[in-house]
Structures are given as structure tokens and as C-alpha cells.
Amino acid sequence: MYLDSSCQPMSDVSRLKESGANTAFIAPNVKINAKGEARMDVPMDFAEQRLAELARQYYAQNISLAISIETMYVESFDEQTPAGGPGEFPPSVSSQPGFLDQYDLIVEQFARLAEKYHVAIFSPMNEPDMKLGAPAASKWGQDVLPRVRKHYRGKVLYKAGKLSDFPALDFRGYDIVGIDITPGAGGPAGGLNGYPALLDRVLNYTQASAKRDGVPQVMFTEFGVWGGALRWNEADKAAAHEMVFERGQGRVGGFFVLDPPPDLDRPLTGTPSLETVKRWFLKKPG
Numbered sequence: 001m002y003l004d005s006s007c008q009p010m011s012d013v014s015r016l017k018e019s020g021a022n023t024a025f026i027a028p029n030v031k032i033n034a035k036g037e038a039r040m041d042v043p044m045d046f047a048e049q050r051l052a053e054l055a056r057q058y059y060a061q062n063i064s065l066a067i068s069i070e071t072m073y074v075e076s077f078d079e080q081t082p083a084g085g086p087g088e089f090p091p092s093v094s095s096q097p098g099f100l101d102q103y104d105l106i107v108e109q110f111a112r113l114a115e116k117y118h119v120a121i122f123s124p125m126n127e128p129d130m131k132l133g134a135p136a137a138s139k140w141g142q143d144v145l146p147r148v149r150k151h152y153r154g155k156v157l158y159k160a161g162k163l164s165d166f167p168a169l170d171f172r173g174y175d176i177v178g179i180d181i182t183p184g185a186g187g188p189a190g191g192l193n194g195y196p197a198l199l200d201r202v203l204n205y206t207q208a209s210a211k212r213d214g215v216p217q218v219m220f221t222e223f224g225v226w227g228g229a230l231r232w233n234e235a236d237k238a239a240a241h242e243m244v245f246e247r248g249q250g251r252v253g254g255f256f257v258l259d260p261p262p263d264l265d266r267p268l269t270g271t272p273s274l275e276t277v278k279r280w281f282l283k284k285p286g
Contacts, residue, residue, distance in 0.1 A: 010259040010268050013057050019274065020281025023064040023120060025221075025256055026054065030106055031074045034093050038102040039077050048113055055117045066256075067114050068123035068159050068221075069107065071131060089131050104144055111151040122152055123221075127161025127180055134167035145173050159221050163202050171213040178221030179206055182258065183240050184229025191229075192236050199247040207251070217253040220244055224258035224273070230265045238272035245280045255280070 010016060016024055029041040040047065051065075058065055072086035073093070093099065107124045114122045124144050128137040141158060148156055158171050159178040171177050181202055183195045203218070210218050223244045225237045232240075241257070248255060257277050259268045268274045 010274075013061050013063060015269065016058075016063055017061050019278045021063060023066055023254070023256070024058060025066045025068055026051070027068055027070040027126065028110060029070050029072070030103060031072055031077055032089070032100075032103055033074055033077065034090075036096070036099040036102055037077075038106055040106065044109060047110075051113055051117050059118075064120040065117070066121035066123070066157070067110060067119050068126045068157070069110060070126045071103065073131075086126075086131065088133075091133060094132050094136060100140060100144075104147060107144055108147050108151060111148045114154060115152045119152075119154060121155045121157050121176065122148065123157040123159040123178070124148055126159055128158075129163075129167055129169055130161035134162075134165075134169055138168070138170040141174075142170055142172065149173075155217075157219075157221065158215075160206075163206055164198060166202075166205050169209065171209060171215045174213075174215050176217045176219055176221075176253070177206055177210045177215050178219050178256075179203065179252075180222035181220070181244075182222075182224055182226035182229060184225060184227035184232075192232070192239060195240060196243050196247065199243060203247060203251060219252050219254040219256070220248050221254075221256045222258050223255070224260065224268075225265070226258070226260075230260070234272050238276045241273050241276045245276075 010019070011024070028047055030038055031041070032038050042050075055065060070086060073089040111122060111124075113119075125131070125140075128141060131137070132140060145156065155175040156173075157176040157178050158169070158174045159180060160167075160169065161180045163179055164181060179202060181199065183192060183198075206218050210216075223241070225232060225240055229237070229240065245255065257268070260266070268277070
């Protein structure tokens with residue numbers, strides 16, 4: 001869900017409660033231009049006001065909040081969100097020294113807010129490996145971590161977007177490594193039939209990487225359908241959700257389901273995919 005919008009039906013706290021969810025992601029939007037100038041879609045005081053409102057609503061229903069800052073490159077701040085969502089930053093721009101300096105200041109501001117409003121999980125950038133490339137994302141991830149820890153005492157998440165490429169990433173110091181994966185976007189060429197094998201490979205790789213770097217927890221932090229899979233029938237979309245739960249059961253610390261933006265696909269509400277999610281979220285242990 002987004003700080004400045006309630007366009008996603010699953011952001012409704014009663015719907016989340018009915019589905020069995022216990023944590024919801026908030027995604028503040030930040031645009032960065034070629035000069036490294038960073039600008040939020042809403043003023044910071046509005047962001048804090050909205051976060052305080054959401055905290056009251058969600059905590060009253062025993063639903064925790066997580067924050068992952070969504071970042072996108074634009075030539076001009078007048079540009080709308082790129083079609084298909086944020087993508088890779090131009091390497092010729094993102095490799096410039098100090099390119100993320102202004103962005104890092106915004107990260108610190110949100111780390112302060114995350115601490116103030118008892119946010120359970122904080123991710124300083126959504127999918128930095130996809131946006132910056134693995135080498136730059138690894139370095140930035142280590143550089144920004146002390147700035148986050150200075151203000152925030154909760155769990156810090158490295159929310160990775162291209163683990164299906166098996167990149168060499170440095171997760172040291174983080175509390176959670178997050179897997180963002182969908183068929184149809186960096187997914188298997190074979191579509192749904194190849195998805196279980198891909199999930200197994202990515203999960204094995206991520207767990208080994210987390211163990212190597214001393215990270216105590218792995219989660220599926222974004223899954224559902226994307227890209228070409230948006231055109232699948234509803235039964236196949238529900239099956240894609242089921243496969244993630246089946247592969248992750250007993251192996252990961254949590255599941256965060258993607259509620260597709262309404263300009264790209266139907267929302268989760270009223271779909272077989274949501275019924276699959278509810279069945280797993282409401283499953284009794286044992």
C-alpha cells in the first residue's frame with residue numbers, strides 16, 4: 001500500500017484481518033533524477049501524519065506495519081511512475097559518486113519515523129539489486145545500514161528483487177533477507193510448470209547466502225503474479241501463490257503477498273488467489 005493512496009482494496013484493515021494477515025507493508029515513493037536530487041511524492045509531514053493514522057488503525061487490530069521505500073529514476077520530477085513500475089537506474093548515472101546522498105537523508109528520516117511509530121520491519125530501499133545492480137547494491141547496502149541503525153532498533157530487511165539471477169550480494173548486518181519473486185517477471189521461461197523448481201533454487205541460494213552472512217531470517221517479501229503472468233487465468237494465478245506457500249512452509253519466517261496495483265491488474269479481492277492466501281494464513285499450526 002502507499003502512503004498517499006488507498007487505491008488497493010487489501011489496504012483496508014478489516015480485509016487484512018479477515019485474510020489472516022498480521023503485517024502490512026507501506027511503500028513511500030521517492031524519485032531520483034540524474035543529479036541525484038531526491039524528492040518524495042508527498043511532503044514528509046504528510047507522510048508522518050499518514051503513518052501515525054495507519055499505526056492507530058492497524059495496531060488496534062493487532063496488525064503490524066513494515067516500511068519499504070520504493071525508489072524510481074526519472075529524467076524529470078514531473079514524470080509519472082514508469083509503465084510497469086520502477087526499473088533499473090541508468091548505470092552511467094547511479095555509478096556517480098554521491099548519487100544516493102540525498103536519498104540517504106530521506107532513508108534516515110524514515111528510519112526515525114519507523115522507530116517512533118514502532119514499525120516492525122524497515123527496508124531502506126525496495127529491490128536495490130534490481131535498481132543499482134548487484135555490486136553497487138551490495139556496497140550501498142552496507143554503507144546505509146549504520147545510518148538506519150542509528151535511529152531504528154527494529155528488524156532491518158534487505159528486500160531483494162533479482163535473486164533468480166543468483167547475484168553476489170552482501171547481507172551482513174541485516175536481520176532479514178527478503179525474496180521478491182513472481183512468475184512472468186524474472187520468472188521461469190516455462191511459466192507455471194517451471195516455477196516450483198525456480199522457487200526451490202532461489203530459496204536454497206538465499207538460505208545459504210543468509211547463513212554465510214549471519215542473517216537469522218529469510219522471508220518471501222513479495223510474491224504473486226507479475227509481467228506476462230498477469231495474463232494468466234485465475235486458476236493458474238492461484239496456483240502460483242500456492243506454490244510459494246508450499247515451498248516456503250517451515251523454511252521461511254514470513255510471507256508478504258503482492259496486491260497488484262489497479263492500473264496493471266485486478267486486485268486480490270474476490271479472487272481464487274485471495275482464497276488461497278486466506279487458507280494458508282488462517283491455517284492452524286501443527
